[in-house]
Amino acid sequence: MKNMKAFIVSVLCLLAVGAIAQPVPYYQTQGVAINGYDAVAYFSSQSAVKGSADFTHQWSGATWQFSTRENRDLFIANPEKYAPQFGGYCAYGVSENHKSPTDPAAFTIMDGKLYLNYNLKVKTLWLGDVKSRIAKAEQYWPSLIDKP
Numbered sequence: 001m002k003n004m005k006a007f008i009v010s011v012l013c014l015l016a017v018g019a020i021a022q023p024v025p026y027y028q029t030q031g032v033a034i035n036g037y038d039a040v041a042y043f044s045s046q047s048a049v050k051g052s053a054d055f056t057h058q059w060s061g062a063t064w065q066f067s068t069r070e071n072r073d074l075f076i077a078n079p080e081k082y083a084p085q086f087g088g089y090c091a092y093g094v095s096e097n098h099k100s101p102t103d104p105a106a107f108t109i110m111d112g113k114l115y116l117n118y119n120l121k122v123k124t125l126w127l128g129d130v131k132s133r134i135a136k137a138e139q140y141w142p143s144l145i146d147k148p
Contacts, residue, residue: 024145026062027088027101033062034116037104039082040071042114048104059083084114086141091115092126094137099144110134 026033033039034051041049051065055072058064059079066072075082084107086094091108093100102116106123109115110130117123126133 024060024083024087026060026083027099028062031063033064034084034088034102035104036065038067038071039064039084039114040074041067042107042109043082044071046109048107081112082114084116086115086137087145088116089144090118090122091137092117092122092133094141094144095126095133096136097140097144099147 029035036051038049038051041047041051049067051067053065055066055069056063057066057072057076057079059075060083064072064075064079064083066075084102085091087099088102090100090102100118103119104116106117106120107114108117108123108126108130115126115134117126
């Protein structure tokens with residue numbers, strides 16, 4: 001009986017971990033994340049660099065494109081480091097409790113994390129109070145993840 005209880009608790013813990021570890025649904029255009037831009041290049045070049053269909057990786061339900069093999073390999077080794085926050089949706093929009101598409105050129109890197117915005121005008125609003133916006137977005141994101 002004691003072993004059965006331990007077994008059941010172990011199974012329930014594994015199921016709970018599996019439920020938490022589900023992939024984040026990333027904003028996609030025709031199945032491609034970040035409109036085909038290279039997630040790693042935002043960090044290495046501090047610019048939006050178009051990826052190539054020659055260097056791709058499937059992760060978290062989307063195809064990710066990269067400008068170089070090296071960038072693809074860096075992403076494969078640590079996708080959470082490079083993937084945009086809030087599923088690649090507009091971070092400002094998430095801070096307003098809704099999902100919006102993004103312009104790959106409207107980006108910010110803050111504390112080692114990539115944030116995308118709807119357009120450059122919205123990026124300006126985002127930059128007006130980034131820390132507060134991040135806190136609000138983190139609060140709203142769990143309830144938005146599965147919403148269309």
